[in-house]
Amino acid sequence: MIYDDIARRLQEGDEDQVPRLVSQALAHGLAPEEVLEKGLIAGMNAVGVKFREREVFLPDVLLAAKAMHAGISVLKPKLAQEGLPARGKVVIGTVQGDLHDIGKNLVAIMLKGAGFEVVDLGKDVPPERFAEAAEKEGAAFVGLSALLTTTMPVMAKVVEALRSRGLGGKVKVMVGGAPVTQDYAREIGADLYAFDAASAVERAQALARG
Amino acid sequence: MGLLARLRSGEVLVGDGAMGTMLMARGLAAGQCPEALNLGKPEVLAEVARLYIEAGADLVETNTFGGNPIKLALYGLDSKTEEINRKAVEAARSACKAMEASRSAGKALVLGSVGPTGKLLKPFGDAEPAALFEAFLRQAKALIEAGADAVCVETMTDLEEASLAVRAAKTVRPAIPVIATMTFDKGPKGFFTMMGVGLKKAVEGLKAAGADVVGSNCGNGAENMVAIAREMRGLTDLPLLIQPNAGLPRLAEGKTVYPESPDFMAEKARELAAAGVAVVGGCCGTAPDHIRAIRRALKPQL
Numbered sequence: 001m002i003y004d005d006i007a008r009r010l011q012e013g014d015e016d017q018v019p020r021l022v023s024q025a026l027a028h029g030l031a032p033e034e035v036l037e038k039g040l041i042a043g044m045n046a047v048g049v050k051f052r053e054r055e056v057f058l059p060d061v062l063l064a065a066k067a068m069h070a071g072i073s074v075l076k077p078k079l080a081q082e083g084l085p086a087r088g089k090v091v092i093g094t095v096q097g098d099l100h101d102i103g104k105n106l107v108a109i110m111l112k113g114a115g116f117e118v119v120d121l122g123k124d125v126p127p128e129r130f131a132e133a134a135e136k137e138g139a140a141f142v143g144l145s146a147l148l149t150t151t152m153p154v155m156a157k158v159v160e161a162l163r164s165r166g167l168g169g170k171v172k173v174m175v176g177g178a179p180v181t182q183d184y185a186r187e188i189g190a191d192l193y194a195f196d197a198a199s200a201v202e203r204a205q206a207l208a209r210g
Numbered sequence: 211m212g213l214l215a216r217l218r219s220g221e222v223l224v225g226d227g228a229m230g231t232m233l234m235a236r237g238l239a240a241g242q243c244p245e246a247l248n249l250g251k252p253e254v255l256a257e258v259a260r261l262y263i264e265a266g267a268d269l270v271e272t273n274t275f276g277g278n279p280i281k282l283a284l285y286g287l288d289s290k291t292e293e294i295n296r297k298a299v300e301a302a303r304s305a306c307k308a309m310e311a312s313r314s315a316g317k318a319l320v321l322g323s324v325g326p327t328g329k330l331l332k333p334f335g336d337a338e339p340a341a342l343f344e345a346f347l348r349q350a351k352a353l354i355e356a357g358a359d360a361v362c363v364e365t366m367t368d369l370e371e372a373s374l375a376v377r378a379a380k381t382v383r384p385a386i387p388v389i390a391t392m393t394f395d396k397g398p399k400g401f402f403t404m405m406g407v408g409l410k411k412a413v414e415g416l417k418a419a420g421a422d423v424v425g426s427n428c429g430n431g432a433e434n435m436v437a438i439a440r441e442m443r444g445l446t447d448l449p450l451l452i453q454p455n456a457g458l459p460r461l462a463e464g465k466t467v468y469p470e471s472p473d474f475m476a477e478k479a480r481e482l483a484a485a486g487v488a489v490v491g492g493c494c495g496t497a498p499d500h501i502r503a504i505r506r507a508l509k510p511q512l
Contacts, residue, residue, distance in 0.1 A: 057402060057405055058334070058405050062333075062335070096241065097240050099284045099328070101328075102328070102330065148240070149459055150234065151241055179466070
């Protein structure tokens with residue numbers, strides 16, 4: 001089955017075979033949405049699960065993401081004609097004062113891999129900027145990352161900034177990063193906590209399903 | 211006696227504990243560049259080093275973990291790389307000198323700390339190896355010329371980046387002792403770094419790059435470190451350095467708390483020494499009290 005081949009090559013991080021197989025699938029008349037869902041996204045989900053189980057590591061995820069990207073660029077013109085499957089938009093960033101972005105980038109990659117539209121604000125992002133972007137982009141949720149115990153409290157300020165714009169409850173807040181815990185998420189009024197990139201995607205998918 | 215001679219003599223050495231928490235308690239604000247203190251308040255660094263030496267540390271690390279120009283550039287401080295690293299060595303050295311008279315044992319030594327750049331090398335990220343090497347070279351040169359007794363490459367997760375840092379230090383001065391440690395997580399298949407480097411690959415790769423001492427720092431607490439040390443001991447003849455976190459941080463009433471007590475860490479330090487570890491210190495969440503307890507456990511006679 002070509003979907004399985006795509007998913008397998010994607011997991012291997014094969015940047016050449018993935019776009020080739022995607023073209024082949026389209027040439028056979030398969031629907032672009034199905035190629036995306038059953039091939040690329042299925043492959044990326046499998047990478048996410050293996051990453052969490054520590055069967056594969058960060059380099060494998062990054063290479064898989066590159067292969068995913070190569071596949072998407074073949075699909076994109078076709079998907080644009082028929083409309084992208086709407087999973088929702090996500091605004092993501094590392095909070096103010098924190099310059100660590102490897103984890104945040106990984107979550108962004110995995111969310112894109114799962115079909116979300118990701119607006120990445122980068123690192124050292126002030127609370128107001130998150131709220132502003134969430135409003136402007138019509139984001140379903142905001143993803144906040146912090147590696148430092150000293151910058152973690154900025155997450156609470158983002159929750160406040162969203163509330164003061166009247167977005168409290170409408171735009172969900174997902175938090176994660178090494179020092180962040182479920183208890184902490186609850187304490188600051190964040191809606192979702194993700195232990196790692198794979199659970200960030202799972203939480204996001206559950207949220208998108210409603 | 212230098213670091214390697216002391217290790218060869220069979221002496222077990224005690225490292226120092228965390229730097230960040232000590233600096234925060236002395237006015238370092240959240241989000242501020244910790245190494246910026248080296249320029250404005252070097253006396254704070256000297257005080258921290260003195261507290262650790264008083265507690266019994268044989269080795270004190272410089273406040274230069276983020277002192278490579280790539281990391282410093284995030285704060286617009288890359289042009290100050292040389293000064294930041296030099297002042298950190300001078301501050302630690304002044305503490306060693308001030309404490310000399312009160313120490314019956316050998317002098318405390320200064321380790322020049324070198325942490326990761328925060329960049330991912332190609333093909334996983336966009337960093338070129340040559341750019342990372344240049345950055346490490348500049349930092350190592352400043353540390354070594356300022357008189358660091360050894361360079362400590364630490365908290366690495368990518369073997370290639372760690373190797374570049376080790377090589378940079380050895381390029382500056384082939385005889386400078388270089389310690390290299392990586393941070394491992396426990397998974398179903400054993401211990402691996404975030405980048406998927408296992409213990410065997412780590413010790414062999416770090417040795418090939420020129421490291422004189424290898425080991426592990428940071429991580430999930432002292433218990434895992436004992437397992438890492440036992441496994442590493444079977445994989446290399448090089449001396450081992452282990453600096454565990456005081457467990458994983460928890461938040462209690464808005465404050466960060468590390469769960470492992472000085473007594474618990476002292477007990478684990480004994481197990482580490484029994485496993486053949488040559489240097490035991492602490493990482494995140496450890497304070498002078500932890501180092502004091504480790505000292506009593508490992509070198510009660512001094």
